[in-house]
Amino acid sequence: MPASVHPLSAAAVAVDQPILVFDSGIGGLTVLREARVLIPERRFVYVADDAAFPYGGWAEADLRAHLVRLFGRLLREHAPLLCIVACNTAFTVAGAALRAAYPDMRFVGTVPAIKPAAERTRSGLVSVLATPGTVRREYTRGLIRSFAARCQVRLVGSPRLAALAEAYVRGENVPDDAIRAEIAPCFVETASARTDIVVLGCTHYPFLANVFRRLAPWPVDWLDPAEAIARRARSLVPRIEQALHPDAADEARLTAGPADFATRRLMNSFGLRVS
Numbered sequence: 001m002p003a004s005v006h007p008l009s010a011a012a013v014a015v016d017q018p019i020l021v022f023d024s025g026i027g028g029l030t031v032l033r034e035a036r037v038l039i040p041e042r043r044f045v046y047v048a049d050d051a052a053f054p055y056g057g058w059a060e061a062d063l064r065a066h067l068v069r070l071f072g073r074l075l076r077e078h079a080p081l082l083c084i085v086a087c088n089t090a091f092t093v094a095g096a097a098l099r100a101a102y103p104d105m106r107f108v109g110t111v112p113a114i115k116p117a118a119e120r121t122r123s124g125l126v127s128v129l130a131t132p133g134t135v136r137r138e139y140t141r142g143l144i145r146s147f148a149a150r151c152q153v154r155l156v157g158s159p160r161l162a163a164l165a166e167a168y169v170r171g172e173n174v175p176d177d178a179i180r181a182e183i184a185p186c187f188v189e190t191a192s193a194r195t196d197i198v199v200l201g202c203t204h205y206p207f208l209a210n211v212f213r214r215l216a217p218w219p220v221d222w223l224d225p226a227e228a229i230a231r232r233a234r235s236l237v238p239r240i241e242q243a244l245h246p247d248a249a250d251e252a253r254l255t256a257g258p259a260d261f262a263t264r265r266l267m268n269s270f271g272l273r274v275s
């Protein structure tokens with residue numbers, strides 16, 4: 001059992017250590033939302049690496065090196081209890097490198113929910129909607145080989161959806177046609193079956209789930225892993241009966257520096273102080 005999966009012992013945990021939730025942008029907020037419900041007694045620091053967004057188009061080795069370097073700084077600055085890497089594109093390329101570089105830190109990762117999709121599908125046709133980086137990864141191909149060998153899995157790498165989700169959440173106008181074009185390849189129809197599950201393989205996409213439902217050519221399950229990730233984090237963090245930080249505002253940090261108005265408003269609407 002790798003060190004990263006051992007639950008933390010209560011004795012080893014300082015009461016004010018935060019949980020760090022990380023993404024390239026706003027996508028990790030979909031995971032933070034669930035994590036706060038399940039771990040209400042802990043302080044959270046949300047880090048958006050907006051200086052490097054989007055991760056989807058980065059070369060693998062460059063992104064891995066960037067993430068290992070960046071986490072070195074984040075771990076020093078925040079001394080977190082646990083890190084939730086709420087980004088498929090980051091974790092599928094750098095999860096192992098992060099665990100190797102920082103063996104004392106617990107990393108909870110995010111990977112496309114291919115296993116639950118394969119267990120749930122009735123038609124056997126499953127699509128994975130993710131960034132171009134995530135669909136290219138050997139990690140993702142390995143998940144399909146290990147857990148979905150009996151399904152027909154279509155990998156759909158969307159070059160634009162993460163940025164469209166960022167715009168949508170900030171209240172900008174995002175035309176339906178732009179979204180329809182990105183999700184269209186997910187819908188596969190054969191003589192006897194059609195896609196019944198689409199895995200949301202990028203944490204930005206749950207923000208668009210209602211739009212996806214409205215624009216889908218037929219109803220499917222859109223699988224969002226946020227709650228499962230939060231449950232995993234909960235299982236590693238010792239329970240503390242009394243809330244330790246009743247008044248403390250959780251905070252957001254942006255690697256690009258001062259947030260613009262829309263970003264600040266968004267982070268504040270999630271109860272995050274932007275520093």
Ligand code: DGL
Nearest residue numbers: 027055056088089202203
């Ligand atoms: N939210 C990230 C993910 O889960 C990716 C967005 C990006 O391209 O940076 O994959």
